[in-house]
Amino acid sequence: MHRFANPGRFLRLANRIQPWLKALTVLGFIIGLYLALWGSPPDYQQGETVRIMYVHVPAAWMALFAYLLVGLASASSLIWRHPLADVAAEAMSPVGAAFTLIALITGSLWGKPMWGTYWVWDARLTSFLLLFFLYLGHMALLGAFDDRARGQRSAAVLAIVGLVNLPVIKFSVDWWNTLHQPASIVRMGGISIDSSMQWPLFAMAITFHLFMLAAVIERMRTLLLEARLRNQRLAAFERVGTQARASE
Amino acid sequence: MRAFRALLKRDLGLGLRQGIDALVVVLFFLAAGALFPFALGPEPALLARIAAGIVMTMAALASLLSLDRLFTADYEDGSLDGLALSPLSLELVALAKVATHWLMTGLPLLAAAPVLGLLLNLAPGGYPILLLALVLVTPALSLLGGLGAALTLGARRGGLLLAFLILPLFIPILILGMGAVAAVAEGRSALGALELLVALDLGLLALVPWAMATALRQVLR
Amino acid sequence: MRAFRALLKRDLGLGLRQGIDALVVVLFFLAAGALFPFALGPEPALLARIAAGIVMTMAALASLLSLDRLFTADYEDGSLDGLALSPLSLELVALAKVATHWLMTGLPLLAAAPVLGLLLNLAPGGYPILLLALVLVTPALSLLGGLGAALTLGARRGGLLLAFLILPLFIPILILGMGAVAAVAEGRSALGALELLVALDLGLLALVPWAMATALRQVLR
């Protein structure tokens, strides 16, 4: 029964903090978006398009952070069999994938005015695309089995292996870049950030953290309740089954 | 017709138990296509020139990868016996399998091809002819692949040899497809290649189900 | 060791008896690679430049082809139960499977690579480093592929899902392999890339069998 004790406590806790978290997130978005859209000057070089940064950069950060968390949750599920870890990983990866997608889309929208093209096979962009694929692979594997536990275990192994892959991708960047002359790369780190842009960026970053936390807890709650429902249904089946057997 | 629909429905259902299943082909296709900028270098001009070739080759590979289980599962669990005894003729069984394969790989690939084209910098004018060529190429791939699957099912030597005749047949199909794309890119008419493709599709459609049924009959023993 | 050898021997025997896997892999490798001259037009200089990249990418894609069945047959006929109860640990079972896969695909691809290089006009000086890189790249591909096969055992749409899962993991390997080839082409030392590849191979060799065994343990139910 200890299996259900922990999730139960989690659910009670979640119910308590979730309203506050949601309220804070909304507040954060209001402040952050105001600062980003009106409270900061346009860039002298990029003009208004610089405002994409306030979504793009925090989204990219969150995407990386979320994958790290998926990997850690997976590891603790495999090693310590923590009952909530699988649920956490399962809840996290679509959220992370969504952030990745947002960063990809805002990035390429930004790329059009800046680089003249939506996409280049720059090492960072490509490794980021791979991160997106890893997320999707994780989700696909979770749903690929009729036995849920099986999907969770397999996905956990994949997530951990993918974790190892992240630094490898980053590391190989040098190798790859020196090979062929890149077409037209704007060094992303090269834009120095003025303090007038720092504050909106910070506000958005904090808000994105809050948002992710809220979204993940919400999904975990849903997943746990779904599991509970399935259990109840199975118990009902069992009762029907024994009745049928008795009446035979 | 009812029986045909039932088989098609079941096989599609088996393939698409969950939403993401349909996406797997597409994802594979994109991920495989994304290997090339790494291997060949990220020069847009170079990528643009081979984009159509990569799209078609990867479509063929995706077809091959999803062929494997076309008949094996039904063979191993005894379903094939049931199908052979059903009112559906084995020719139609074969056709249903090929149709399933096309719906589950060919169709999603058509939808995904423009995305891969975009990633590989395909010239804007190249999309219509690429799609048209794929519309004609993918059914031929599914038909030939289905024949290969039927021949190798539980086959000893004989089927293998034939399977080897089939894989090389992929090449002329792909060459025709790429020829059509290249013709348009160079301002020539693609009609010749397209006509040949249509003829090939029709010929295969007439011939393959019969050949597959013959092969399947050998398997039921 | 005796048990390990028994498993390796049986799996190789099965593979060779069926014959299809090794030959299809080589055939696909050559056929798909041979399509590029058609796609690009026969410019020798351009082909030569991308030859090594194509060889390596096609090797990676070809090694996907036979992965799907690595464990499925044993899973479906109950052999996996027997293997799990044998004195052989599941880690070694996994390792034997990976070794089989390498012997049945990696090795033939090594033999076929010079042929494809010839078709693609690879510069004569490029062969030794290309082969050396392939010697180091293919084991890593087999290890990762084996992991994918264990993870997706029993999944719907096994083959494609597997391919999609491990393609992103293939990329760093290909980058390193290409790095070595390009370094030599540009007159630099390839040592750094080769060292990293060796390190990667060893790391995977240590990690993957354990991960595969973990996945397989889930399958036995």
Place this chain on the structure above:
Amino acid sequence: MNPVTLKSPDQSLTASGIACRRSERMLFRELNFTLTPGQALMLRGPNGSGKSSLLRLLAGLLPMAEGALSWCGRPVDEDRAAYRADLAYLGHLDALKPQLLVRENLQFWADLIGATVPVDNALAKVGLAPCADFPAQHLSAGQRRRFGLARLLLKPVPIWLLDEPSTALDANGQKLALDLIARHRAAGGIAIISSHDDLAVGQVTTLQLGGAA
């Protein structure tokens, strides 16, 4: 069981001089029998004597090496489709897709052959109603066998070919199988059954294959 009566005077199945070859080896030859409505033929013989082969041969899944089969007085070869429509075959394998629910599995076969009996009725009759919403993967050996029996019930056909119908069934299940066979025969059906157990199927002709068991 079903209101349709299958009886019709000329519905007889006749085998004359049939032989079965399995990769160059003759399993049996010169086999003759005639079955009229309501009759059953019990196939007996040691392992490997050719019972399953004979059933596959009668189903038309295996080519006949010699001899001829006729149904309703006409050679089966004349109209294979009509013959196929009149028989049901239960083999060693269960034709279950592990990913689909039990009900979905049966629904497929129902649609394929054009069933006249609702799927849920058939499931209830073999005691699988409580499992209807399980993935077929979860069925036990006996539950799988019961599924095979359910397939027989989808549409009343005059000829049943049953290969060891009672394996893996518990006592209840065996009674069920016997009961189904009895009803089938009472409605004028023909049954050809292989079994190693002494199934109490009432009055039957026995066909001994292979040497003394």
Place this chain on the structure above:
Amino acid sequence: MNPVTLKSPDQSLTASGIACRRSERMLFRELNFTLTPGQALMLRGPNGSGKSSLLRLLAGLLPMAEGALSWCGRPVDEDRAAYRADLAYLGHLDALKPQLLVRENLQFWADLIGATVPVDNALAKVGLAPCADFPAQHLSAGQRRRFGLARLLLKPVPIWLLDEPSTALDANGQKLALDLIARHRAAGGIAIISSHDDLAVGQVTTLQLGGAA
């Protein structure tokens, strides 16, 4: 049968409070038994009551939901490899590779577990000697089952876990199976057997699973 005697005073298998869960559903719980050398446990119960699951659980193929198993007085978890080496499991599936010859198939398992009995002896004992050079694809249902029995004979081990060993076997085959079990027990072996038939295995403890059958 084999000269090696397995008897040793402390070789007992004890299950205490074991439970089995199948995808969230408890099949049984609080199962207790102790088997000493020469004893046999007969698993009975209706289809789907969990006999096969219990056998897989005892083999260590399925994780135990609750309870503990001990062998020779020590918890099995302490040294899984040693426990594995002491048991043989015969499941529903036959682990035959259709492309290989019957002898090659058995040789593989012999090499894998380090057999002490020559492969051809084992085949002869189960009556498969004439089929040794067939591709396994060609075996009949009963012949496949006999192959399963042959795997048991490759190496004497103290614990046999047999899931419906007599299905598909003819009268001779059933006698053979009973005989093998009797000899195994006489040599001090433990056998746990699931079956729907009344196998005459001599004196056994019976474990009834599931509700009344």
